[in-house]
Amino acid sequence: MSIVIRPATAADGETFLSLVDALADYEKLDRPSADARERLIRDAFGPAPRISVFLGERDGTAVSYAIVLETYSSFLALPTLYLEDLFVIPDARRFGIGSAFFRFLAGEALRRGCGRMEWVVLDWNQLAIDFYEKLQARRMSEWYTYRLTAEQLREISGEG
Template sequence: MSDRITIRPATAADADTFLALVDALADYEKLDRPTPEARGRLVADAFGERPRISVFLGELDGRAVAYAIVLETYSSFLALPTLYLEDLFVIPEARRFGLGRAFFRALATEALRRGCGRMEWVVLDWNQLAIDFYDKLGARRMTEWYTYRLTAEQLAEVAGASTTG
C-alpha cells in the first residue's frame, strides 16, 4: 500500500463524507440518490447505538475518495461468519492509484480479525472494470448460485400483510 493511501474505519464524524460518497456511487450507476429518510437510516445503521453495517473510508493524500460497506452473514456449513462486501466504490478520478487493492487487503485483514471463513460480494454484469480487477485478485466467480431478491412490497405479500392499506 502506498504512503498516499489510508484505509480506515469511518466514524460518526465521517457521516457527511460517507453520504457524499454514496451519492457519487448512485450517480456513477445512474441510480437515484438515497432519500433523506434513507440517508438517516444509513447513518443510524453505520454509527448508531446498534450498528448493522461497518463503513470503511479510503483516503488518497488525506482526502476521502472511496468507501466500503461490510456486514457479517453466516455459513452453516463452515460454522463461521462470512464478511459480506455490500459496496466498494472509488470515485473515478481516484482510480488506478491502488485503492481497490488496498481495500481488499484491509478487508481481508478485517475478515480474519473477525474470524470469518470467507468474504463474498456481487458485481453488476456490466461492470467489466470491476470484474477484471476481481479476476486479477484471484477471486473465484460463483456460477452455481443465483441471486434472488424480494422487495419490501413482496416481503409484505409473502408475510401475508397488505401494503396498500
C-alpha cells in the same frame, strides 16, 4: 502519495453520504432519499450498528468507501464478511486504492474470524470484474441471486 483505509466514524457521516451519492451517479441510479440517508447514518453509526463503514483516503481526502456486514455459513460454521459496496471515485482510480482496500478487508475478515468474503458485481461492470479476477476471486456461476422487495415481503408475510 499516502493511502489510508480506516473505519468511518459518525463525524464522517456527510463524507460517507457524498460517496454513496457518487456511487449512485456512477451506476446511473437515484441517490438515496432523505429517509434512506437517515437510515444509512443510523445503521452505520447508531447505538446498534447493522453495517460497518470504512473510508479510503488518498493524501488525506476520502475517495472511496466500503460497507460490510457479516452473514453466516452453516457449513463452515463461521461468519462470512459480505461486501455490500466498494467504490472508488473514478478520478482516484489507478493509484492502488482498490487493491489497498481489498487487502484491508481481507485482514478485517480474518480479524473477525470469517471463513470467507463474498460480494456481487453488476454484469456490466467490466472494470470491477477484471479487478476481482486479477485478485483471483472466483465467480460463483452455480449460485443465483434472488430478491424480494419490501412490498413482496409484506404480501408474503400477510402484513400488507
